[in-house]
Amino acid sequence: MILNTIKEGKIVPSEVTVKLILREMKSSDNRKFLIDGFPRSEENRIAFEKIIGAEPRFVLFFDCPEEEMVKRVLSRNEGRVDDNIDTMRNRLKVFEALNLPVIDYYAKKGKLYRINAVGTADEIFKQVRPVFEACELEAK
Known part of the structure; x- marks a missing residue:
């Protein structure tokens, strides 16, 4: 779905991106993360804080x-x-x-x-x- 969205020149929905970030965070032994280039919009920020349940x-x-x-x-x-x-x-x-x-x-x-x-x-x-x-x- 992500590849098709990108190929169509569209933006991957914020919820999908944040859930991928969350999955990687949960699978890591680390408790601190540096996320480069995200959030890029208010929509990204709101989705991140809602799904992650915290602010940076x-x-x-x-x-x-x-x-x-x-x-x-x-x-x-x-x-x-x-x-x-x-x-x-x-x-x-x-x-x-x-x-x-x-x-x-x-x-x-x-x-x-x-x-x-x-x-x-x-x-x-x-x-x-x-x-x-x-x-x-x-x-x-």
């Missing part, structure tokens, strides 16, 4: 200027058909429309950590490490 402890938002994102995508040389300037600009508009309400929601709840995503991977990770360390201290 914190949310990382890697804040990167549009020019930098376009430069990175166009130089990654992966041969993807959607790696072009027009598609990138459209994807960024979709991002703003869908993701910013989620980011604002978690910011208002004091759960959002905004990371300056310009620089080397090591420079960016130096900003992330203290967030994880602080959350580890809170859990004790």
